[in-house]
Amino acid sequence: MQTEVKDAQKEGLIQELFKIGAHFGYSRSSRHASTKPFIFGFKNKTAIIDLEKTIEMLEAAKEFAREVGRTKKILLLVGSKNEAKKIIKSIAESAGLPYVTERWIGGTLTNFKEIRKRVERMEDLRAKSEKGELSVYTKKERGMIAKELRDLEHYFDGIVGLNRLPGAVFVIDADREEISVAEAKKVKTPVISLCNSDCNVSQIEYPIVANDSAITSISFFTKQIVEAYKEGLAAAPEEPKKEEDKIADKKEA
Secondary structure, three states, rough: HHHHHHHHHHHHHHHHHHHOOOOOOEEHHOOOOHHHHEEEEEEOOOEEOHHHHHHHHHHHHHHHHHHHHHHOOOOEEEEOOOOHHHHHHHHHHHHHOOOOOOOOOOOOOOOHHHHHHHHHHHHHHHHHHHOHHHHHHHHHHHHHHHHHHHHHHHHHHOOOOOOHHHHEEEEEOOOOOOOHHHHHHHHOOOOOEEEEEOOOHOOOEEEEEOOOOOOOHHHHHHHHHHHHHHHHHHHOOOOOOOOOHHHHHHOOO
């Protein structure tokens, strides 16, 4: 009976993936050799992705995302291609997760301390601006500071919450985001990635071979990974209370 339910669920998921165009790969000439096992065939020279294998990869990636959540590590979302920017930003912000949707700044992971200094500079300028503390500067100086703040916010606003190295990085299109993938590898941070048929999936710990250009596909897979991460967070064991917290609880009682 359980097998039948699983089969029915898989069939329903396959139909959903067809509807969002997850099965569309790229042309035969642009296919990366590492994706060959995940290609069902070709239609009009376009690769058709084997969605049953996509589902298997998705389940493995979701289980890992849950574990990242259960251990209360940070999940960083990365997607700078035009089709992914708004989706990544919206989903990340709704889940309280850090994200990168502009050009990846070299050293974001491999030179983390320096990047944090830039983030802290941004937060300091923003706080001073909100408190009116920049009024002591000349008009020209305020203009220069305002420009600096805009530039900092453009590149670093999404990673304010990245106060330590992430436990995993979720990437849209590993080929496009090759620098972030390479940095994650250097700091030994596992990568989950939505990859189309042109990506080298052999370098990704948790690849999900599917359409990485269609907005519907990007949205679906990003939500799946983030929801799995949130499930893990919800199941995470409570941290033991600190001694001062215990004393405060006794006083309230």
